[in-house]
Amino acid sequence: MHYVAVVDDFQLLAQAMSTLVNSFKNFQVCYSCNNGKEIIEKLDASLKHPDIILMDVNMPVLNGIQATKYIKDKYPNIKVIAISVENKIKDVLQMLEAGAKSYLLKDIEKSTLEIALTETINKGYYHTEHVSKILVDALHGQEKPMTALKEREMEFLNYACTDKTYKEIADKMFLSPKTIDGYRNTLFNKFNVKNRVGLVLYAIRNQLFNP
Amino acid sequence: MHYVAVVDDFQLLAQAMSTLVNSFKNFQVCYSCNNGKEIIEKLDASLKHPDIILMDVNMPVLNGIQATKYIKDKYPNIKVIAISVENKIKDVLQMLEAGAKSYLLKDIEKSTLEIALTETINKGYYHTEHVSKILVDALHGQEKPMTALKEREMEFLNYACTDKTYKEIADKMFLSPKTIDGYRNTLFNKFNVKNRVGLVLYAIRNQLFNP
DNA sequence: CTTTAAAAGAGGAAAAAACCTATTTAAGTA
DNA sequence: TACTTAAATAGGTTTTTTCCTCTTTTAAAG
Numbered sequence: 001m002h003y004v005a006v007v008d009d010f011q012l013l014a015q016a017m018s019t020l021v022n023s024f025k026n027f028q029v030c031y032s033c034n035n036g037k038e039i040i041e042k043l044d045a046s047l048k049h050p051d052i053i054l055m056d057v058n059m060p061v062l063n064g065i066q067a068t069k070y071i072k073d074k075y076p077n078i079k080v081i082a083i084s085v086e087n088k089i090k091d092v093l094q095m096l097e098a099g100a101k102s103y104l105l106k107d108i109e110k111s112t113l114e115i116a117l118t119e120t121i122n123k124g125y126y127h128t129e130h131v132s133k134i135l136v137d138a139l140h141g142q143e144k145p146m147t148a149l150k151e152r153e154m155e156f157l158n159y160a161c162t163d164k165t166y167k168e169i170a171d172k173m174f175l176s177p178k179t180i181d182g183y184r185n186t187l188f189n190k191f192n193v194k195n196r197v198g199l200v201l202y203a204i205r206n207q208l209f210n211p
Numbered sequence: 212m213h214y215v216a217v218v219d220d221f222q223l224l225a226q227a228m229s230t231l232v233n234s235f236k237n238f239q240v241c242y243s244c245n246n247g248k249e250i251i252e253k254l255d256a257s258l259k260h261p262d263i264i265l266m267d268v269n270m271p272v273l274n275g276i277q278a279t280k281y282i283k284d285k286y287p288n289i290k291v292i293a294i295s296v297e298n299k300i301k302d303v304l305q306m307l308e309a310g311a312k313s314y315l316l317k318d319i320e321k322s323t324l325e326i327a328l329t330e331t332i333n334k335g336y337y338h339t340e341h342v343s344k345i346l347v348d349a350l351h352g353q354e355k356p357m358t359a360l361k362e363r364e365m366e367f368l369n370y371a372c373t374d375k376t377y378k379e380i381a382d383k384m385f386l387s388p389k390t391i392d393g394y395r396n397t398l399f400n401k402f403n404v405k406n407r408v409g410l411v412l413y414a415i416r417n418q419l420f421n422p
Numbered sequence: 423c424t425t426t427a428a429a430a431g432a433g434g435a436a437a438a439a440a441c442c443t444a445t446t447t448a449a450g451t452a
Numbered sequence: 453t454a455c456t457t458a459a460a461t462a463g464g465t466t467t468t469t470t471c472c473t474c475t476t477t478t479a480a481a482g
Contacts, residue, residue, distance in 0.1 A: 010296060015321045016227030019234065085221060085296070110226045152459085163409035165438065179460045185441075195468090196439075197411055198374035204415065204422045211415045211422070363429090376468065389431045396471080406438090407469075 002121055006032040007039045008056040017054065024114045035059040036067025049078055052120060057084035057091050065094050072099030079120050092134050102126040156183040161200050161209040213332055217243040218250045219267040235325045246270040247278025260289055263331060268295035268302050269418055276305045283310030290331050301417055303345050313337040367394040372411050372420040
């Protein structure tokens with residue numbers, strides 16, 4: 001019998017997922033928490049630890065990436081499986097880098113979860129096709145190392161993602177409208193877009209701006 | 212025994228939620244679907260209907276609001292309980308307006324779901340404190356209930372949320388650029404925005420467009 | 423068969439956005 | 453200090469967007 005901890009701020013999901021895991025033959029939930037801080041506190045307070053932690057990525061207080069880093073450092077034998085509703089490339093890479101053994105997406109099925117748990121116990125990891133693709137792309141697909149934006153460019157981008165005119169943005173940033181013109185063209189080139197709507201969408205899709 | 216249908220694009224949650232509902236004494240899941248279109252097709256195809264539908268709000272293909280409207284219209288006896296990870300005021304109001312009997316938030320607990328199901332069967336509705344507050348605020352604070360978009364307006368909106376120029380959109384929609392001009396002005400007024408970036412942001416923030 | 427309302431379309435004008443090609447300024451470095 | 457580079461800035465032009473007011477067409481209602 002292998003013991004599993006479930007960590008998810010979405011309580012309904014955490015509890016339901018526990019029920020699901022308990023229905024699997026060789027697995028049993030030992031505890032369920034609602035954020036990274038809680039699971040760490042539980043681990044630090046108890047002598048017997050779970051074999052696997054099903055860890056949500058986006059949580060308040062302490063998110064899955066931070067919690068996983070801490071856990072891998074202090075309890076390297078505990079295997080962490082990341083579970084997220086989002087499949088943002090950044091999240092996946094950060095989570096795996098932090099030490100997660102698997103990364104499951106929201107469109108997973110009941111049986112997949114059992115397979116993921118079993119494989120993680122047996123082979124030490126479980127990757128869906130989707131995640132494997134992200135990993136491969138990240139390794140030799142140096143296509144878009146996403147040129148880091150400078151402070152000022154970032155500031156402009158955030159204004160560009162509002163209904164302000166460039167003149168208004170210029171005022172806000174204490175720059176000439178012509179300089180704003182320059183920032184716009186720079187970002188158009190960096191992001192390979194051709195107008196402001198393209199810029200806004202790119203920013204949102206790459207988490208440079210939260211709508 | 213009351214029958215429940217679960218509709219959620221998050222399969223893991225849909226299946227887990229089904230397990231949870233099945234564990235309640237007087238409830239049993241009759242079917243589980245992954246978007247609004249699926250549930251409607253199942254209802255239309257079968258003679259025996261569920262008493263309650265647990266309906267996610269944000270789903271692809273056909274979202275919970277649209278599905279609920281259809282269901283309340285065609286099968287007024289089926290009670291819909293909305294479930295959402297988001298607690299956006301607009302979502303709540305639209306969902307209740309569409310005919311949902313309850314609106315549950317992501318921080319719900321196992322027992323709350325059972326209570327919500329029971330109350331909805333007995334009293335016809337179940338509101339958490341949080342949702343009640345939104346309702347009261349909405350009554351006092353004149354939140355305008357988002358005029359529904361027409362088919363063609365929706366189509367235009369989706370094109371407007373791309374980097375296409377209005378001329379290109381006109382070509383795509385087989386309309387004159389001047390008519391497109393009209394659609395734009397209509398939506399500017401409906402959404403109370405003043406330019407295309409505002410339109411795009413409004414669409415995204417209100418789930419009329421997925422970035 | 424009118425009356426009415428909504429959708430589609432048009433003309434013209436002003437504002438904003440987008441695209442060039444420059445020059446000036448500031449800052450870091452050999 | 454002189455050299456180099458990037459940020460800031462200008463001028464000028466074209467295209468697109470936005471905002472008016474107005475007519476035609478279509479569809480629904482009395």
